[in-house]
Amino acid sequence: MDLKDLYQDIILDHGQHPRNFGKVEPCNHQAHGHNPLCGDTVTVYLDVEGDRVAKISFEGRGCAISQASASLMTEVVEGKTVAEARALFGDFQARATGKPSETPAGLEEDVERLEPLTGVKAYPMRVKCAVLAWHTLIAALEGKEKAS
Amino acid sequence: MSAGAPKLAAATLRPNRRRLREDFPIFGAHPELVYLDSGASAQKPQAVIDRVSRFYETGYANIHRGVYGLSAQATEDYDATRRTVARFLNAREEAEIVFVRGATEAINLVAQSWGPSHLVAGDHVLLTELEHHANIVPWQLLRDRIGILLDVVPIDDEGGVDMAAFRALLGPRTRLVGVTHVANATGAVNPVAEIVRLAHAAGALVLVDGAQAVPHRPVDVQALDADFYVFSGHKLYGPTGAGVLYGKADILRAMPPWQGGGDMILSVSFEHTEFQDIPARFEAGTPDIAGVLGLATAIDYVGEIGWDAIRTHERDLLAHGLKLLQEIPGLHVVPAGKERASILSFTVEGIHPHDLGTILDRHHVAVRAGHHCAQPLLAKLGVHSTVRASLGLYNEASDLDALAAALRAAQRMFKR
Numbered sequence: 048m049d050l051k052d053l054y055q056d057i058i059l060d061h062g063q064h065p066r067n068f069g070k071v072e073p074c075n076h077q078a079h080g081h082n083p084l085c086g087d088t089v090t091v092y093l094d095v096e097g098d099r100v101a102k103i104s105f106e107g108r109g110c111a112i113s114q115a116s117a118s119l120m121t122e123v124v125e126g127k128t129v130a131e132a133r134a135l136f137g138d139f140q141a142r143a144t145g146k147p148s149e150t151p152a153g154l155e156e157d158v159e160r161l162e163p164l165t166g167v168k169a170y171p172m173r174v175k176c177a178v179l180a181w182h183t184l185i186a187a188l189e190g191k192e193k194a195s
Numbered sequence: 196m197s198a199g200a201p202k203l204a205a206a207t208l209r210p211n212r213r214r215l216r217e218d219f220p221i222f223g224a225h226p227e228l229v230y231l232d233s234g235a236s237a238q239k240p241q242a243v244i245d246r247v248s249r250f251y252e253t254g255y256a257n258i259h260r261g262v263y264g265l266s267a268q269a270t271e272d273y274d275a276t277r278r279t280v281a282r283f284l285n286a287r288e289e290a291e292i293v294f295v296r297g298a299t300e301a302i303n304l305v306a307q308s309w310g311p312s313h314l315v316a317g318d319h320v321l322l323t324e325l326e327h328h329a330n331i332v333p334w335q336l337l338r339d340r341i342g343i344l345l346d347v348v349p350i351d352d353e354g355g356v357d358m359a360a361f362r363a364l365l366g367p368r369t370r371l372v373g374v375t376h377v378a379n380a381t382g383a384v385n386p387v388a389e390i391v392r393l394a395h396a397a398g399a400l401v402l403v404d405g406a407q408a409v410p411h412r413p414v415d416v417q418a419l420d421a422d423f424y425v426f427s428g429h430k431l432y433g434p435t436g437a438g439v440l441y442g443k444a445d446i447l448r449a450m451p452p453w454q455g456g457g458d459m460i461l462s463v464s465f466e467h468t469e470f471q472d473i474p475a476r477f478e479a480g481t482p483d484i485a486g487v488l489g490l491a492t493a494i495d496y497v498g499e500i501g502w503d504a505i506r507t508h509e510r511d512l513l514a515h516g517l518k519l520l521q522e523i524p525g526l527h528v529v530p531a532g533k534e535r536a537s538i539l540s541f542t543v544e545g546i547h548p549h550d551l552g553t554i555l556d557r558h559h560v561a562v563r564a565g566h567h568c569a570q571p572l573l574a575k576l577g578v579h580s581t582v583r584a585s586l587g588l589y590n591e592a593s594d595l596d597a598l599a600a601a602l603r604a605a606q607r608m609f610k611r
Contacts, residue, residue: 050557054550054608063545063609085549086566086579108579110547111609170553 053166062111067121071102080183080194087113091183117180123157136181216589227559229597234585237432246492247485276491285415293474297438298406299329301425306333308453316342319369323348325378328568330404355532369399376408380569382538383531391420411537413502433493437486447473454479516595537586548580558601
């Protein structure tokens with residue numbers, strides 16, 4: 048696999064200029080994720096209204112992959128139901144680790160949006176960078192303070 | 196790799212002889228490999244690999260047990276390694292050499308054996324900001340167990356230990372100073388002899404972590420007057436699993452065993468056990484015999500090349516690498532005090548070290564990217580992680596050319 052497939056323009060763009068960076072107000076869910084191996088950190092902030100993620104943002108530091116993944120995640124998850132967010136997580140985690148996944152109905156565009164990040168499947172050491180923000184999102188949705 | 200790379204490396208080291216790189220079969224299996232991670236672990240010369248294989252193929256038996264020929268020979272070879280290591284460090288006697296798994300285990304041994312038998316609540320252990328986790332955490336465990344206090348000598352603006360602060364922190368209840376000989380995250384060389392002199396004048400012992408020093412410079416524990424000196428064999432071109440604790444004989448003799456089992460006893464009954472004298476007292480159970488034998492071969496290998504040649508070679512390489520890196524815009528080399536040994540730690544503006552690590556890997560350049568198990572030091576330096584290129588005797592100038600070229604390629608890729 049060519050490096051350019053991993054570091055696609057969209058990843059470099061989101062890595063260097065992350066969207067939805069900062070803390071949303073109001074915020075009724077938040078969780079912290081940490082990758083002890085490389086020191087990447089991410090905090091995901093949510094404003095969940097009913098069963099819907101009304102607002103989502105993040106703060107963190109780390110490599111281009113981890114920052115771009117968090118940034119793209121906030122873009123696709125905002126406005127989704129909690130169930131849709133979980134479905135996107137399951138699909139993305141499968142694809143990022145090279146496993147087959149059936150695209151969740153109605154989320155085709157979002158899955159396509161996340162596709163560039165699934166290039167990490169060719170770089171086993173970097174998969175954690177791509178999924179850290181998603182694990183942290185799930186922890187926040189479950190009311191946990193830390194992603195495990 | 197650039198075609199016009201200077202050939203200073205091979206030429207300096209072995210005039211009219213083969214390149215040292217050719218002694219290491221990993222480079223035959225991976226001709227494109229640019230290995231700049233010897234600070235994490237060094238590659239192994241054929242002689243070491245052969246020694247380990249030969250032991251398993253034709254000489255294997257446990258030591259200190261059998262009366263049969265194979266066991267007697269294995270025991271003799273194992274004990275001979277102790278002499279080899281004692282000579283390597285210029286220890287007074289073989290009994291001062293304890294075989295352990297590596298530097299980490301050696302420090303844990305001292306913390307767990309010497310610590311509780313010589314320290315009481317309120318005593319101080321003095322460390323430096325240059326330590327890696329192996330020389331921090333064992334002392335924290337001891338602190339939590341018996342209530343000692345830990346002090347930390349800061350680094351100065353140049354990245355070396357702040358000696359004025361060291362003098363100031365060396366107090367009446369400082370019982371031990373734990374200091375790295377060469378900092379693994381930056382390559383800073385500590386003035387160990389001076390630190391020992393000052394510590395002894397204040398009544399404290401000194402443990403020197405030599406893991407990053409012994410592959411690159413001769414170490415004379417008597418000249419340093421270190422009370423403990425530890426290193427890992429695998430960073431010295433030896434197998435993993437065998438390392439060394441050197442301790443002054445009278446200090447080791449005053450320490451209780453830290454692990455119990457076979458090989459460390461004279462006699463055992465359920466009421467009472469008589470322990471062996473040093474060093475066997477600290478070597479419970481069957482050790483990594485093959486690892487220890489391989490370590491002896493590694494020491495012989497380094498000795499055959501000679502310190503003068505190794506130091507000249509690595510000094511030239513380091514200067515070459517430093518120059519190349521400093522020419523790259525946006526690259527910042529982490530300062531390493533007054534003297535730097537075989538390690539170049541750096542950051543590149545706008546590119547996270549882990550992205551650099553992945554990109555360099557695609558250019559066949561192996562480096563370490565991360566916190567180097569020295570999080571407190573990096574925090575002090577104001578970075579969360581760095582890229583670390585560390586040298587071994589098989590490196591050549593072209594390896595550093597390849598590093599610089601790959602870094603420039605990464606910059607082109609990230610330039611938007």
